[in-house]
Amino acid sequence: MSDAELTTPFRQRAGSAMKDEFLQEALTIATTKFIGLRREAFAGFPEGEALRDRARAIKEATLQHLDRHLETLIANVERLGGHVHFATTPAEARSIVVDIARRTGARMAVKAKSMATEEIHLNEALEAAGVTPVETDLGEYIIQLAHERPSHIIAPAIHKTKGQVAELFTRELKRPAEPDPEALTRIARAELREKFLQADLGITGANFAVADTGTVVLVTNEGNGRMVTSLPRVHVAVMGVEKVVPSFTDLMVFLAILAKSATGQKLSVYTSLVQGPRRAGELEGPEEFHLVLLDGGRIAQIGGPLREALSCLRCGACLNVCPVYRQIGGHAYGYTYPGPIGILLTAMLEGAPAVRDLAHASSLCGACVDACPVRIDIPRMLIELRREVDDEKLAPxxxxxxxxxxxxxxxxxxxxxxxxxxxxxxxxxxxxxxxxxxxxxxxxxxxxxxxxxxxxxxxxxxxxxxxxxxxx
Amino acid sequence: MTTRAEFLERIREQVRMSPGRSPASSARRPQHPAAEAETIRRELVERWPETLEAFRREFEGVAGVFHRTASIDVVPAIVARIAHERQAREVVTWHSAALGADLAPALGACGLDVHPMPAAEPSGGAERERLRTLAARADLGLTGVDLAIAETGTLVLVSGAGRPRSTSLLPPCHIAVFDRTALVESLRQAGVFLEAWHRDGRPPAGGSAINFITGPSRTADIELTLTRGVHGPKEVHAIFVEQPIRG
Incomplete structure (x- = not known):
């Protein structure tokens, strides 16, 4: 979202979203479908409820010793030949990645879907440095071509029709495209396959990082995560500090509930466990591996009022069930992270004043708590935020x-x-x-x-x- | 620029001032994962037919194609049939040591162009590039399997010498061959094997990537219409061999 768009008041942004008939229909169809898929997945998985509690307890235990777990992660990544970088601000994170790109002479970077790199607005910085960033998740690719921002954490382009995508491909790729998802996907495959094979730099986020083995974990359905971490000669992963988990045993608990919460799959198609650069005897894998640990407001919340939000897995389940999100969609929120959890994350990353209006964009119905795989009490924190915003006399x-x-x-x-x-x-x-x-x-x-x-x-x-x- | 010391010190400070708020405990890790993994294997010697059936159900549920055959010697014929049905010729395979059998001659005899990947690292950039081009051009990729997880219908492949990541990624059709020694029941059990490979047990290979593959590549990013084969393979076949492959 550009600054110009953010100067439009939230109320007005929400209002125009509610008048957009296509958006309204797309939102209803998508969120209703995701809710059903999630419900079915957990209905067939009786141990799911207990695993959700365990997942939460693991996140909490990890936060209580976050310093130690990060030290272990860093030591292991370095032992495997990787490099670890530390970014307090988004600007610092951008300059770290840009420096790596410059030093390695990279001209094109292929990216797997990553909210962290959205959050730090990495693409603009890469472009300014003469490196072409290419989003490779199909949804992200579409919105990159359209110069937009994601409207849903896991389905970034749900606000677009196949007709719009066909027009976009015809115009931007100079390829006549039929409004058929199958055909459009084939075009994207061919376009992006070339890029995977040409790119010098692969950029990802991290769904998890396993401390005691120095492993970065990427979950995708398309396989772009595998491409990006296997084919280019340099791999950079940008990750919020809260993504670390102690061991593989812990990781399995999260994998068992993540995809079910997000898309209703038992497991996403690809879960890639990446452990530093390629090793002796390997045909593929990067020569260099870099892990960028990102603060961006997270560290201050370890002991702060938004601590619980540090457990978020970015599954998007709370968006789908939120009566406000279902009405206004992701763009109206105006920041990288939409939906109920997005309000808290925005407050975390941008400061409470940024959510003066957004803190009220919730009916506090609690549907998000029920849907959240780690049961984050979002309404409680929204109420606290409202109080803070009031104390600071931010309300009219x-x-x-x-x-x-x-x-x-x-x-x-x-x-x-x-x-x-x-x-x-x-x-x-x-x-x-x-x-x-x-x-x-x-x-x-x-x-x-x-x-x-x-x-x-x-x-x-x-x-x-x-x-x-x-x-x- | 933030230094490591500053960064970690700020975290330490926050950790010190924040009391624990809700129940907190990390998962109980196996004390001796290799021994526990061995126990899981032993127990499955009895139960493997049920586990295999569960695997088949889940694997087919994620649009995988399941095959079952008596011995590894029949595998080339199955691969050839899959190839012929798709009018495909080019096959890249893991190295015979990684597959557990040398299938190249038999595959070649079926009229396929077979490109086994080398057991050792290619000597130069040009050779690396050539091999990658082969994988990118191939119609079929033939690999082994390190774990097959019944709970989710998942194939786990560890990268390493002779077992490139691209074999299961670049060709539009991936064929994986496994036997009962790869079977586990659950994600939890797979976790025990992962722990073992990294601690007191021997990993199947020394590469830097472990991939969990649960069906063919898919997306629903355009109007939530499920479409397969967006970046990775459009088809995934799993061939179960009844007689253990390594004898």
Whole structure:
């Protein structure tokens, strides 16, 4: 998302998403399908619930000794001949990767889907340095050609129709393309196969890193992760520090629930365990392997209020079940990570003020907690964020005054009873069929998109005082 | 630029000031993974037919094609049939030592152009490039299997000398040959083998990549329409050989 787009207020971004009929249909179809697939996968997997608890406990245990596990990981990666780099900021991470590209004389970089490299806006930096970045996940490839950003963590191009993709391929690749997913996929295969074989640099994220063997783990369905880590002569993996797990035994617990949560598969097609550069006797694999450990706001949360969000596996399950995401899609959030978890990650990476509006883009219904493979309590942290945003007086003054008055009202029974009576009189011109659908300014903003229930003709308090049956 | 010391010190500081909040424990790792892996193998000597059946069900569930044959000698005929049905000729294979048998002569006799990968590292960049081009051009890639996981229908392949990663990746059709010694029941058991290979046991090969392959390459990135063979193989065949391949 460009800065220009971010200057559009969230409300407006969300509003235009809700008016986009195709987007609405695509979102409903995609999220509903993912919900069903996930449900089926866990229904046929009785041990799933216990494994979710174990996965969470492993993440928690790892965070409690994150320093030690990272030291082990670093030692093992280096023992295997890899290089480890440390990036506090996105800018630092970009310059580390760009330096590697320069030093190795790379001209083209093939990339497997990676949220971490989206987060640090790596592609722009590579282009500026004269290195052509090529996204190789089909969804990412499509949005790269369209100069857009992903709208879903695991299905980046769900907002595009096959017709749009066909037009895009015809225009950008100068190849006549039919609006048929099979044919379009064949075109992408041929285009990208060339790139895999030509590229000097392979760039990935990491779904996990196993500390005690120095292993970077990549999960893909297309096989691009394997290509990118096998064919170019240099491999760079960019990974948030929280992705480390202690051992292969721990890794298996996560693999058993990750794909089920994301796409409903028992396992994704390819899980690649990559251990440094190629070894003696090997035909393929990179000559150089680099691991970039990324902070970007994560480290401060190890002891911070967003600590739980460091357990996120980036499966996207919370997006699919979120009533807000289902309405507005990923772009309206305005940052790399959309959906309920995205709000927390954005606060983590960009600071709380960045989510002043987004912190309220949730009904706190808790569907995300149920869907999350590691049961992250997203609503709890959203409430805390709202409080923080309020304390910093980030909310508009009208809202703060309104809530201050409401607080007084709710604390004083006499005032409350008077307000109920007054409301009953004042609402008369607006209440229709048991609801208030339109209020005059300055309250009109509230009723523009929702109804307000009117004050009852007899309030509960009045009934309680006079009606004996109620108390019996 | 952030130094390693600064970076780790900031993490240490945070770790010190954050109390544990929810139940925390990492998975219990096997004490002696090689011994435990051996136990798993021994128990499966009895149970392998059920495990194989479970594997077949899951493997077919992810669009894999399952074959079963009595001995490794029949494998070339099956490979040739698959090739002929696809009007394919070019086959790249793992080295005979990695496959456990030299199938090249028999495959050649079936009219296929067979390119076994060398057991040792190619001597120069040009040779490396030539071999990679062969793999990229081939119609079929023939490999062995280090673990076959019944729970998920997954083939685990360890890279190394004579067993390039590209054989199971670049050709549009991947054929994997295995026997009962590769079978395990679950991801958990596969984890025990991974632990063993890295600690007190012997890994199947010395390469730097272990790939879990669960069916053919797939994507659903265009309108959620499932499409196979986007980057990796469009087809994956698993040939189970009843008589253990290495005798």
């Amino acid at each position: 003054w009208t809202e703060r005054v309104a809530f201050a008055l409401l607080t007084k009202l709710l604390q004083n029974p006499r005032l409350y009873r008077f307000a109920a009576k007054a409301g009953r009189v004042l609402q008369r011109p607006f209440a229709r069929d048991g609801r208030i659908s339109r209020l005059p300014l300055p309250f009109g903003e509230w009723t523009r998109t929702r109804d307000l229930p009117p004050v009852a003709s007899r309030t509960f308090q009045e009934r309680w005082a006079s009606d004996k049956d109620l108390r019996a």
